[in-house]
Amino acid sequence: MSKELKTGIIAVLIIGISIWGFNFLKGKNLLDPGSRTFKVEYARIGGLSKSSAVTINGLKVGKVANIQFDTSEEKRGHLFVTFIVDNDFEFSKKSIVKIYSPNPLSGSNLAIIPNYEGDMAITGDLLQGEMEENLFTSIGERLNPLQQKIESVIVRADTLFSGLNKVLNKKTIEGVNSSILGLSAVIVDVRKTIHTVNDMVLDNQENLKTSLENTKNITENFSRVSENLNAVDFNKIINKAEEAVGNFNEMSKKINAGEGTIGQLLNDQRMYDNLEAATAELEQLLRDIKLNPKRYIHFSVFGKRQKPYVENLKN
Secondary structure (H helix, E strand, C coil), X not given: CCHHHHHHXXXXXXXXXXXXXXXXXXXXXXXXXXXXXXXXXXXXXXXXCCCCEEEECCEXXXXXXXXXXXXXXXXXXXXXXXXXXXXXXXXXXXCEEEEECCCCCCCCEEEEECCCCCCECCCCCEEEEEECCCHHHHHHHHHHHHHHHHHHHHHHHXXXXXXXXXXXXXXXXXXXXXXXXXXXXXXXXXXXXXXXXXXXHHHCHHXXXXXXXXXXXXXXXHHHHHHHHHHCCHHHHHHHHHHHHHHHHHHHHHHHHCCHHHHHHHHCHHHHHHHHHHHHHHHHHHHHHHHCHHHCCCCCCCCCCCCCCCCCCCC
């Protein structure tokens, strides 16, 4: 074999190995014609990279071959992930490809959650993708709103402090200091007043003690009066009062009905007329006695005859 032929064979082998290595790095295994290629679309990939592992039920069956942006208007910014499955394990088009992280410190991988209903997936199919939240992603998603709120609070605090700086100028500070000094003076006066009151209480301690004892005696007397009032049978008194009122009402009914002497006297018109006539005659008699006493009272020492009574028709 000539030297030129050996050189040509070596060059062809080098070119073939280079092509295989380049495709292998891209995720294509030219030595395994049974491998299949699938695509998944994600809004974000959470640290997924080329050559990341693809697993089914924890078994590595392939790797990520390519990641590229979606150029369509509707989903601009989304990412297409192309991955190769070397295993001939079959699953349907309804299977889900989930991005997950084996541990918090490692990168993300793809896990195929197989579904066996419907048509089986074939090379080139677009499968449904999901993303499993890891610890750091979850913490980051919760910290982002908190960060926004903290920034908002910081901005408001800065505005507040700026307003305070504008308000607390030299004149205002002097006024506040003056107010504090005045408040200190008021506190001193209050303390003096309290000391004066304490002295008054100490000086009049005996009088206060006597007043308290008198108050105690008055309270005891009121308590005794209350006990005496409690001992009185008010129900019995009320019952007797009701009975007396009832008797009075019954007597009033009898008087109004003309029963008894009082009732007849008040209700009998004839008796009233007789009494009125007798009163008039009595009045006339008394008037005549007053005018002519000799007609009714006669003293005669010598036996003079009494004049007969003549009725005064003028009256």
